[in-house]
Amino acid sequence: MSTDNGGRDRSDHTTDGADGASWEEDWEDDYGPAIRATCRQIKLWREGAGLTQQELGDAIGYSLGMVSAVERARRLPHPDFLAKADRILGADGKLAAMKKDVEEARYPKKVRDLAKLESEAVELGAYANHNMHGLLQTEEYTRALFEMRLPPYGEDEIDRQVAARMARQEIFGRRPAALLTFVQEEVTLRRPIGGRMVLRRQLEHLLEVGQLRNVEIQVMPTDRVKHAGMAGELRVLKIKDGTTVGYSEAQLTSRLVSDPREVQILEMRYGMIRAQALPPRESLAFIEKLLGEMT
Missing domain, CATH: 3.30.870 (Endonuclease; Chain A)
Structure with a gap:
């Protein structure tokens, strides 16, 4: 959200048409800290379980590249990713609980x-x-x-x-x-x-x-x-x-x-x-x- 010369709020993009000023993902805003914390937790739980990125990917049905990108906060983890990782890593719902925030950050x-x-x-x-x-x-x-x-x-x-x-x-x-x-x-x-x-x-x-x-x-x-x-x-x-x-x-x-x-x-x-x-x-x-x- 930006501001015009009169001090009023302006958004940088349209919302109901199909147009927009950018075509890049923009979750790196108020959701950024929460997303990065989630991604760090995935890495910590994986390391605690003694699994490599490849082994976690094989277990939950995602590629090595995807697991790596998620842990580096380059990609948002899909809710399915979180649910499966939670189960495989024995996180007892701690990773799955983050699904709502991550899903909202996709928008x-x-x-x-x-x-x-x-x-x-x-x-x-x-x-x-x-x-x-x-x-x-x-x-x-x-x-x-x-x-x-x-x-x-x-x-x-x-x-x-x-x-x-x-x-x-x-x-x-x-x-x-x-x-x-x-x-x-x-x-x-x-x-x-x-x-x-x-x-x-x-x-x-x-x-x-x-x-x-x-x-x-x-x-x-x-x-x-x-x-x-x-x-x-x-x-x-x-x-x-x-x-x-x-x-x-x-x-x-x-x-x-x-x-x-x-x-x-x-x-x-x-x-x-x-x-x-x-x-x-x-x-x-x-x-x-x-x-x-x-x-």
Whole structure:
């Protein structure tokens, strides 16, 4: 997270599109000390058991190179790696207990920050204009977005980014439930990201999510003469401590908005966007109509 000239927080990467300023792993942040400590513990337990790296790798089904990279904190240990090493080395759960922190560290920091913000929200409103909002995406739709990214991601990084986005969708099952409202541009419902079948399943998913009592999905028709969202995507989150923040994205950058005057502008725009879009019931009917046209 960096800061703009006005002192406000800025993120270095986007979160819901498939773009970003870097394609390298970024767990070397607040999780760095915990990860390095975990890797040192693996080495200490292995040496205490009198095993070589090769012998440990053979016992748990990982290569010598992987064991070496993990012990040097060059690679994050997979939860399966930790569970098997714990059992073989007789660590009595001490290594396996680190699975949660290590798994969270796999997700890009920008996604962890956003997921934390979403987890604290009692109300979230989002307007998306170029693809489905990340919280509404199916896994295959998300994967298609990251496969289109330029510069291209490797397969491991695509898996990592997809898993991180899917993990954020835990917000739908949270209790007490947050109020979640979304406005999607009509074009996002027609653009066949990943192909027609991927889009079809994505539209079906929207209909399912739209039935949840704490979720409202609206469609912004392309033929609207007046449109309050022409400045781009935006998000407004009301946090349980009573504060409200905004979030906006553009090419290579995303920005957390905390200045009350700017937050007020985003709230006003989002309110107008919702008023100009189709009501929730008509929006679901519109999505059903699009599905019918695809058969």
